[in-house]
Amino acid sequence: MKCFMIRKYIFLIFIFSAFLYSKNVLILNSYHPSFSWTKIQVDSIVNTLLDSKQDIDIYIEYMDTKRNNPALMYKYKFLTLLKYKYLNKKIDLVISTDDNAINFLKMFRNELFSNSKIVFSGINNLNILDDYKKDDITGVFERMTPLVNYELAKKIALKLDKLYLIGDDSVTFNVLKKLVLKELNKTKIDYEFISNKSIDDLISKLKNTDKNSMAMLIMSASYVDKNKNPITMENALKKISQAYKNPIISTARVFNHGGKIIGGYVVDGNRQGVLAAKMALEILNDPNLKIKPILNGTNSYVFDYNALKFFGIDIEKYLPSESIKVLNKPISFFEHFKHIILIISIIAISLIVILLISLIYNFKLKKVNKRLEKSNKNIQIFIDNILEGIIISVDGICIDLNKEAIKLLGYENKNELIDKNILELLSENQKNFFDTENAGETIFIKKNKEQINVLAMNKKVSFEDRRVSVTSFVDLTHSKKREKLLFEQSKLASMGEMIGNIAHQWRQPLSAISTCASGLKLQHEVNVLDDENLNKSLDTIMKSTNYLSNTIDDFKNYIKGEKIITKFSVSHAVENSIDLLSASFKNYGINIVKNFDDVQIYSCFNELIQIFINILNNSKDALNKNCKKDKVIFISIKDEQNSVTIELVDNAFGVEEKIINKIFEPYFTTKEKMQGTGLGLYMSYTLITESLKGIIVASNKEFIYNSKDAKGLCMQITLPKYIEKKDDN
16 A cells, blocks of 8 residues: 555656646757848747747857858767757757758757757758658658749740749759759740849840740859858849749748848748647657658648739639638728728827816806916015016017116016017117126116116026016116125126026916816816816815925025024035926926935025026026037035035036136126126135135046036035124125
């Protein structure tokens, strides 16, 4: 009893391990992977093995004997390579394609894969196993049938006086030539072999062929050009089609687009590969199974639609339609029509869905409109509370202005200036001030014709799908200190750009609010708005209005510029500065790379932001001028014992060494005359050294960015962690 149970367990373990065991199959090809005939066979073999769902590991090797002479030394070197690669790998079965591979396996049967079963595919030599004594090799023969194709040629040609047999000078062709001669000698046809290693010599012969003839393609895989360089089979077929004017029957499934190879009763590499793979699967499942080689069943009638159409051949006149396969047929009208119906259906469904979504969002439009109106009022309040005068114009016509502008220009209300030409505010010699984006002093004319000196800045921005000009200005008439004027001038120089940034940052939330409002209105009109969609739309609007409000707060804090000494994080000041310029950085494709230590200092938050904005704006302008791509600004914050060091480095190629020591001087600028005031860095230097008790040093710095050498200007700022609060003066 115990003995019986032990045997039973051993048997179960053996069966279970058989299921777990992964089979290893090697596909050994005579030629190279880009050779189309080889590729067809390999693809069909691999797909058939994978479709079986069996646990099979597939290995593929190429002897490449079309491009390399398979001499004995070459074979021994290839043998050494395979021995090394598969030294510790058990190959259960080898599938070979074409003659050279199976001859190689036979030659070294005792040295390589001696215990592996072999299945061949695409073998022309029907006697290849005559000298082989074992029964562990089987496969699929490739039988060329020139006689069948000759009979087809007689049906197609009204008058056939001669048949030309086209080939190359390969070993395979010479084998096939014997088979062709054996069959055609049974007929009375006048035939001639046209074969040559040189494609040019072959073409020359084809151009001088009989008018009442047809050609049969036997082998066209091994040609060279006039420089003895191999050419691809596709190029060879193209040249053959151009040289020979009559239809060409093929014994293999090879066509060229727009050529004259009509097809025929062809050997099919795909079918051979499938049959060989199926034989391999049977043997893997039962290693003791004996299967005879397949001689028939690998040929079929295959034709090219374009070639048949070119010669006006109706192949169904000569062969039953169910026995032929025509490739490259154009898509039928009905198939085109089905795609159109599908597209129209998708569009119709999409339109219905869009309409339903629009109806859902419509019920409480009035409340949303009130919120939108409130948001617009908040924007107007924001502009009115700015300490500088703001005039907004389109094509020189004033469309809006704030209370400070009305006050400074001596008007009672904005309607007196709306729709008027802003050139009326300038004296005759200042009329071109609004033509470009200027920053500087000019003269405005008040309502009572009094002239006032102003510090003004023009900026053109995109807002609500149109280009508008934003002019910001302050009255310089009663300024008491030149230093204060310099600071105000520099600050105003960035005002227009700040508003431009806000316009960029507001565009998306304003668009979201408008979309939700329009949707809710439509839903309300058709009475389909429900609470869920209403709340979802209102949440979107609230998020957008909060974003607008936060942007206003950040900008108002920047505008105030109050000198209050507080404890804050340096990284917070840097982030606020980047946020104010983020739209501009994004628009110009500038990347910011940060490396921050967490450092808290007692200093003036607003002045530090103003410094960062001036430096970042300079880097932005330099990058836009000097760099087309990979624009970057590196910002680092390093904690020292009693101080903090901030470095801002761009890759805009730096500043000339002879002028780098002048960049902190007032009115010194490297920008175009009308684009820079020369005050930004001067103001930053004064704030750092006098107000914040720090140090700023400018230098050129070389570094690696994106694996490329880069160079740019480095601004190194060192600030104490604590400064004493001073009085208002």
